[in-house]
Amino acid sequence: MVRIGFLFSRTGHLAYLSHLDMLRLFIRALRRADLNLAFSQGFNPHPRLTLALPLPLGVTASNEPGEVYFDGVVTSETFKSEIEKQLPEGLQIIKAVPIEPDAPALAALVEAAMYRAELRSFSDLSLENRDPGKLIQNSLEMLLQKEEILASRTGKKKKISYLNVRPYIIEAESELTPGGLAVLKLLLKAGSRGGVSPVFLLDQLALESGFPSLRAVCWNLHRESIYYQDGDTLQPLSERM
Amino acid sequence: MTLIKDRLESVLKKVQKPARYLGNEWNAVHKEHHKTAVKMAFAFPDLYEVGMSNQGLKILYESVNAHNNLLMERVFAPAVDMEAEMRKQNLPLFSLESATPLAEFDLIGFSLQYELSYTNVLNMLDLAGLPLFSSERNDNDPLVIGGGPCSFNPEPLAPFFDLFILGESEEALPALLLNLAAYKESGRNRRDMLKRFSAMAGVYVPDFFDPLYNESGVLERVKKNDSTVPARVVKNTVSNLDGAPYPTAPVVPYIQTVHDRAVVELFRGCARGCRFCQAGYIFRPVRRRSPEKIISIAKDLTAATGYDELSLSSLSSSDYPQVDELIKEIDQALRGDKVRCSLPSLRLDSYSVELADRLHQGRRSSLTFAPEAATERLRKVIKKNISEDDIYTALSDAVAAGWQGFKLYFMIGLPTETNEDVEAIVTMCRDIRDRYRGRVRGTLKLSVSVATFVPKANTPFQWEPQLSFQEIIERQQILIDGFRKIQGIDLSWHDAETSFLEAVFARGDRRLALLLEKAWRLGCRLDGWSEHFSFDLWQQAFKETGINGEAYANRRFSYDDCLPWDHLDCGTDKEYFIREHKLAYSCQDDGGSN
Incomplete structure (x- = not known):
């Protein structure tokens, strides 16, 4: 069994794929590439492919880690060159490396993720004479001053519970762009030990700014990097590969 | 063109499942428009997930795009949220591959698979910015054509369409488009062009035919109004499946579709x-693909798509000669690719169960069978020739092989049906439960789905009325009451309202176009989706147009009546249908020969 880790980027319209769509796409691409994918044991064997952290629908990304197992001999070079031929425009393999069989699963290492959110446009007439960039900037400050930001979750049997996600915001900065719009940088906790969705925070911001309709705000959301915990600091997962 | 692409971005951010509208899926064909003589949009009047599961789309996409100077791009009915955004932002309906507005194509071809998609056809024409009625479109507008099973009675849609292609189109459609290319160069008017097309096999131009009604509104005949067009239109049939175009590299969707797998067609007809x-x-006669061709298609398909499931599709796949041998050979050919084969429809016999047993690996949750009727008498009437013995032997075999449940399909409202036949469904299912519940691992899962019979054009039952609305409800109540007393069986049934509408349109004539237009204007669309279907709106449409739906759905035609589709030839003559219809009543069988 061979274990290969890879980094990929997602741009353009491929941002509109869900996490499950992405898994299906990668698996079909690997099957077309005729590489000997390894399967899990059990009644319904599944190809052993994981993406470290699901990418939300609508989000582009530049450094996404994933890993895959093969039966037999496949080098990281063959993997990269063969799968690239089978990927649609908008998905690119940046790097592929062998991973030690006993190294921890990539997904288990994920601690945080850095997002870049660009306020793209708003189609709300009532905001025409106001400064949407400034508005967002102020609301971010107000949001960060809160001790509690409650996110609702629908659990089993449709039971709704609330969780304070404020502690999951590690860093949040905003910057005005020349057009009067804003760019935010959000470093958020992510992965199996808890986290917050950037989409949820942007919706909160829009609410806070008094945009009457969330649908009126349009963001370009991009995931720049995924981090793991290295002692006291966060390090990009991409640098481990 | 680039305009739509740019404006699309902000729309995609606001709708559910935006990957329905991308058009750059694996194997999608992108051709240069300015270098292609004839451009066709294939319009499927339902959501992407449904349309992308349609084999006809894949076959025609292949057969047209195989020609250098032809191109075909896809478009589906937008979901409700997408439609709202498009209307708000004034975005016209566009093809997926190149985001070209539909109105810029030479031709728009609608796939007509079921009656409940008709309002989507009108909605799509409207979203494309085109007048609904063909008489209101001009020489510069695209031709609007239709094909698929419903074009065997296209009359309710006739005023919206320029022409229909009857029967199998993988050879006829490219021929028509090449003809259009020649016409475009010569630049004559639309009526001339349609006349030229109507000389082609299987092409029906409704404008050249007038339905004539008597004083009491009964259809007397459909008369051609142009001496140069043929009086009858005969369906197209592909003569040699091995030589016909077949999609070995179909578009692979990003999102999960209804049938998300590779499909190889073993034979056509049944x-x-x-x-x-x-x-x-309508798919007669039976034509087979050779085992060699099937295996080569299977290999190419899995290599070009990466699918892990291959469906061996036909109307009754286990009827393929030596299908067990074929499956062995396919397995051999795909060895190592971890592809599993599946059969879409299983007959209720031991042989089919044996096949399913061989094909299926992993957990054996449930097998699907369609006895259709629960009494031997009624099964004889509909010519579903399986005996009670066949049924129980097949089920016993399946249970012995480790299957833990069954899905059973029945119909109510079949000709000659009585309440006893309906009660027999309950009895049969109770029997099955009692017989097998101790013999499976865990609990036996039984689900029973009951549809309502819809009489269809070009069948021996085309003269039969549908059960009245009240009777449908009453017979469903027999089922509901009966199954309430049986634990552990999951019963579902089709709504009487949608079955009624299907019958209205399946046997409808040209006057129904006004009903359809009214229903659409009132807001009907996506009628096949229970969350969007509104029978109240339909009833309002009946009322406002003064059309009596019962006169269509619940009327018994006589053999002497002119049927709205009598001028269209499905390849089987009326005498045969009359004979079969009479045989149904005498409960006999002519031995199954054609």
Whole structure:
């Protein structure tokens, strides 16, 4: 069994794929590439492919880690060159490396993720004479001053519970762009030990700014990097590969 | 063109499942428009997930795009949220591959698979910015054509369409488009062009035919109004499946579709001749693909798509000669690719269960069978020739092989049906439960789905009325009451309202176009989706147009009546249908020969 880790980027319209769509796409691409994918044991064997952290629908990304197992001999070079031929425009393999069989699963290492959110446009007439960039900037400050930001979750049997996600915001900065719009940088906790969705925070911001309709705000959301915990600091997962 | 692409971005951010609208899926064909003589949009009047599961789309996409100077791009009915955004932002309906507005194509071809998609056809024409009625479109507008099973009675849609292609189109459609290319160069007017097309096999131009009604509104005949067009239109049939175009590299969707798998068609047509089944008649005669061709298609398909499932599709796949041998050979050919084969429809016999057993690996949750009727008498009437013995032997075999449940399909409202036949469904299912519940691992899962019979054009039952609305409800109540007393069986049934509408349009004439237009204007669309279907709106449409739906759905035609589709030839003559219809009543069988 061979274990290969890879980094990929997602741009353009491929941002509109869900996490499950992405898994299906990668698996079909690997099957077309005729590489000997390894399967899990059990009644319904599944190809052993994981993406470290699901990418939300609508989000582009530049450094996404994933890993895959093969039966037999496949080098990281063959993997990269063969799968690239089978990927649609908008998905690119940046790097592929062998991973030690006993190294921890990539997904288990994920601690945080850095997002870049660009306020793209708003189609709300009532905001025409106001400064949407400034508005967002102020609301971010107000949001960060809160001790509690409650996110609702629908659990089993449709039971709704609330969780304070404020502690999951590690860093949040905003910057005005020349057009009067804003760019935010959000470093958020992510992965199996808890986290917050950037989409949820942007919706909160829009609410806070008094945009009457969330649908009126349009963001370009991009995931720049995924981090793991290295002692006291966060390090990009991409640098481990 | 680039305009739509740019404006699309902000729309995609606001809708559910935006990957429905991208158009750059694996194997999608992108051709240069300015270098292609004829450009066609294939319009499927339902959501992407449904349309992308349609094999006809894949076959025609292949057969047209194989020509250098032809191109075909896809478009589906937008979901409700997408439609709202498009209307708000004034975005016209566009093709997926190149985001070209539909109005810029030479031709728009609608796939007509079921009656409940008709309002989507009108909605899509409207979203494209085109007038609904063909008489209101001009020489510069695209031709609007239709094909698929419903074009065997296209009359309710006739005023919206320029022409229909009857029967199998993988050879006829490219021929028509090449003809259009020649016409475009010569630049004559639309009526001339349609006249030219109507000389082609299987092409029906409704404008050249006038329905004539008597004083009491009964259809007397459909008369051609142009001496140069043929009086009858005969369906197209592909003569040699091995030589016909077949999609070995179909578009692979990003999102999960209804049938998300590779499909190889073993044969076309069905020799069984169940009397309610339209597909069994309009796809006659039976034509087989050779095992060599099937295996080569199977290999190419899995290599080009990466699918892990291959469906061996036909109307009754286990009827393929030596299908067990074929499956062995396919397995051999795909060895190492971890592809599993599946059969879409299983007959209720031991042989089919044996096949399913061989094909299926992993957990054996449930097998699907369609006895259709629960009494031997009624099964004889509909020519579903399986005995009670066959049924129980097949189920016993399946249970012995480790299957833990069954899905069973029945129909109510079949000709000659009585309350006893309906009660027999309950009895049969109770029997099955009692017999097998101790013999499976865990609990036996039984689900029973009951549809309502819809009489279809070009079947021996085309003269039969549908059960009245009240009777449908009453017979469903027999089922509901009966199954309430049986634990552990999951019962579902089709709504009487949608079955009624299907019957209205399946046997409808040209006057229904106004009903359809009214219903659409009132807001009807996506009628096949229970969350969007509104029978209240339909009833309002009936009322406002003064059309009596019962006169269509619940009327018994006589053999002497002119049927709205009599001028269209499905390849089987009326005498045969009359004979079969009479046989149904005398409960006999002519031995299954055609």
